[in-house]
Amino acid sequence: MATPITAMFSTSLQILLFPLYGHLPAYSQWLAKFRAEIDVLHAQRSPALRTRDANRAADPQWYARANMIGYCAYTDRFAGTLDGVRARIPHLSESGVTYLHLLPFLKARAGENDGGFAVTDFEQVEPRLGTIADLEALISDLHASNISICVDLVLNHVADDHAWALQAKAGDAHAQGFFRLFPDRLLPDQFEKTVASVFPETAPGNFTWNKAMQRWVWTTFNPYQWDLNYENPEVFSEMALTMLRLANRGIDIFRLDSTPFLWKALNTTCLNLPQTHQLLQAFRCVLEHAAPATVLKSEAIVPAAQAVVYFGDPARGEKECHLAYHSALMASAWAAIAEQDTSLLRMVAAQTPAHGADNAWVTYVRCHDDIVWSVLRPQIEAQGLDFNVRMKPIADFFAGIGLLSFAQGAPFQSSDPDRVHGSNGMTASLVGFELASPDPRRRYAPDRLQLLYALMFSFGGIPLIYMGDEIAQTNACDPATQALITEDGRWLQRPLWQAGVRADAATLAGVGLRALAQARAANSDLDAFALRTLVPEAIAPCADGLFAFYRGTKTLCVFNFSDHERTLDLAKTAPQVRFKNALTDAIVDSTLMLTPWSFAWLQSTTPIQKK
Numbered sequence: 001m002a003t004p005i006t007a008m009f010s011t012s013l014q015i016l017l018f019p020l021y022g023h024l025p026a027y028s029q030w031l032a033k034f035r036a037e038i039d040v041l042h043a044q045r046s047p048a049l050r051t052r053d054a055n056r057a058a059d060p061q062w063y064a065r066a067n068m069i070g071y072c073a074y075t076d077r078f079a080g081t082l083d084g085v086r087a088r089i090p091h092l093s094e095s096g097v098t099y100l101h102l103l104p105f106l107k108a109r110a111g112e113n114d115g116g117f118a119v120t121d122f123e124q125v126e127p128r129l130g131t132i133a134d135l136e137a138l139i140s141d142l143h144a145s146n147i148s149i150c151v152d153l154v155l156n157h158v159a160d161d162h163a164w165a166l167q168a169k170a171g172d173a174h175a176q177g178f179f180r181l182f183p184d185r186l187l188p189d190q191f192e193k194t195v196a197s198v199f200p201e202t203a204p205g206n207f208t209w210n211k212a213m214q215r216w217v218w219t220t221f222n223p224y225q226w227d228l229n230y231e232n233p234e235v236f237s238e239m240a241l242t243m244l245r246l247a248n249r250g251i252d253i254f255r256l257d258s259t260p261f262l263w264k265a266l267n268t269t270c271l272n273l274p275q276t277h278q279l280l281q282a283f284r285c286v287l288e289h290a291a292p293a294t295v296l297k298s299e300a301i302v303p304a305a306q307a308v309v310y311f312g313d314p315a316r317g318e319k320e321c322h323l324a325y326h327s328a329l330m331a332s333a334w335a336a337i338a339e340q341d342t343s344l345l346r347m348v349a350a351q352t353p354a355h356g357a358d359n360a361w362v363t364y365v366r367c368h369d370d371i372v373w374s375v376l377r378p379q380i381e382a383q384g385l386d387f388n389v390r391m392k393p394i395a396d397f398f399a400g401i402g403l404l405s406f407a408q409g410a411p412f413q414s415s416d417p418d419r420v421h422g423s424n425g426m427t428a429s430l431v432g433f434e435l436a437s438p439d440p441r442r443r444y445a446p447d448r449l450q451l452l453y454a455l456m457f458s459f460g461g462i463p464l465i466y467m468g469d470e471i472a473q474t475n476a477c478d479p480a481t482q483a484l485i486t487e488d489g490r491w492l493q494r495p496l497w498q499a500g501v502r503a504d505a506a507t508l509a510g511v512g513l514r515a516l517a518q519a520r521a522a523n524s525d526l527d528a529f530a531l532r533t534l535v536p537e538a539i540a541p542c543a544d545g546l547f548a549f550y551r552g553t554k555t556l557c558v559f560n561f562s563d564h565e566r567t568l569d570l571a572k573t574a575p576q577v578r579f580k581n582a583l584t585d586a587i588v589d590s591t592l593m594l595t596p597w598s599f600a601w602l603q604s605t606t607p608i609q610k611k
């Protein structure tokens with residue numbers, strides 16, 4: 001007999017799934033089978049994980065505390081194998097890391113596989129990296145060190161050598177129903193009118209001809225990544241069960257890859273559609289019932305106004321992803337680095353929408369992908385400016401163009417000189433670490449790296465360190481990676497992690513992410529939830545490269561994105577408050593002096609009366 005809780009779950013699930021699939025003749029049978037399969041997996045959850053479920057139910061915001069610091073790495077690039085990652089746990093702990101996002105490590109397509117984002121088998125670990133037993137051993141050691149684990153759940157597509165794709169190619173009609181196939185160009189041509197290309201240079205268009213099936217296959221990304229057809233309920237149930245099986249191995253956080261793309265409809269951009277949100281809420285509903293210690297993180301590299309929708313609307317009782325990347329914040333911080341002007345950054349911060357009490361942004365400086373500039377389009381177009389004209393000098397700056405540029409990056413998918421797509425490069429290379437020491441532009445490279453991280457550690461969200469940034473590692477340059485860069489420019493920021501790559505002690509001290517993590521953990525004002533209020537522009541002028549905000553009741557964060565020494569009159573912003581520097585404990589005068597490319601986290605002893 002169903003207990004009230006499972007009855008409630010069934011009702012919630014029905015409410016979410018009926019609008020998507022209720023019109024299908026076999027809907028009820030499908031749902032009953034799916035429900036039974038969820039129950040089996042729920043029953044298989046281990047006692048240790050059930051304890052984890054209960055502990056987290058008692059502390060529902062566990063994932064967004066001030067001590068939460070993420071680290072994102074490729075298993076092979078960071079440590080060779082899953083066992084190698086295990087051996088690097090002390091390094092992670094020393095860096096203050098409390099959650100580890102390992103980029104895709106499940107069995108991937110043979111040959112090109114988009115760094116593992118073309119999954120062949122969700123039930124197996126990529127043999128080069130280890131086994132399921134190695135994964136379980138790693139998870140158990142991470143948990144023992146109070147580090148949560150985040151993995152990618154690639155929902156939008158599978159590799160063209162996944163069992164479903166192989167069966168489809170062999171003519172199996174059931175398997176063909178898992179994909180979006182077209183006998184001719186009629187519909188593909190219609191869709192192409194409104195759907196953009198993610199990789200316009202290396203994989204233009206969204207469809208690939210398959211000879212064996214004599215069909216066009218929907219392939220948003222690379223031709224070997226076949227989009228799943230979520231109009232088929234079996235695709236949803238299979239992927240939801242895949243998620244639960246991984247959760248039962250102890251996964252704490254799922255990074256839902258490419259969330260905007262799941263649902264497709266004619267005459268739309270096929271991005272961020274209402275059905276996509278409905279599907280994600282259904283995934284959440286299943287997870288919350290059967291593996292509640294686990295949270296969802298949306299990877300939607302879209303403007304903030306669209307990214308926030310992936311949390312679900314709390315006013316309507318919607319629950320979607322707990323976490324979402326704030327990629328507009330990331331891109332606008334880089335714009336501030338290039339321009340020594342914080343206008344875009346300030347605009348993005350001011351326009352960052354409010355979210356529900358249990359949601360948190362993921363704040364980050366770099367990741368394994370390019371910096372996608374289009375996330376700033378709304379801010380630019382609202383000023384009546386042309387996006388490409390406005391962004392071109394910034395993208396050029398990161399490609400090292402211009403006398404003032406200190407960056408050693410590269411443009412991504414932008415061979416058209418009039419269009420701006422993305423920029424590649426490791427943080428260290430983009431902030432000037434590759435220049436030779438006597439070059440004056442090299443001097444502040446460590447300060448710029450720390451400045452960017454200080455912003456992301458204090459903005460309000462869960463900060464993420466990208467592999468190698470903690471040691472200021474520069475772009476990949478070994479011959480093997482060079483060959484990969486030729487195929488896909490994003491490998492520039494996927495070097496083989498190398499401790500001690502910078503022998504320069506002063507440089508390492510300058511990076512100092514550990515100090516940031518410690519100061520953050522000690523101040524709950526810097527967690528994901530405390531209120532953020534921007535300091536008026538009259539006090540922190542954007543044209544001077546200044547940017548400042550209050551957090552919570554006693555913290556003021558100030559950033560100088562410029563080559564010049566700047567001062568900020570604290571008496572103007574918070575009269576009668578005595579501040580101390582949260583990192584050095586030094587008492588601060590009423591005139592705060594900031595050296596070039598520096599920041600200050602200030603803490604008052606009494607609550608701040610904001611002006």
Ligand code: OTU
Pocket residue numbers: 114115117154198221257258259260299300301302368369370372422
């Ligand atoms: C994601 O990326 C992954 O992070 C990429 O590494 C994969 O190539 C891709 O999915 C396919 O699995 O679609 O909404 O501009 O930002 O491809 C986000 C490049 C994505 C990435 C984009 C991205």
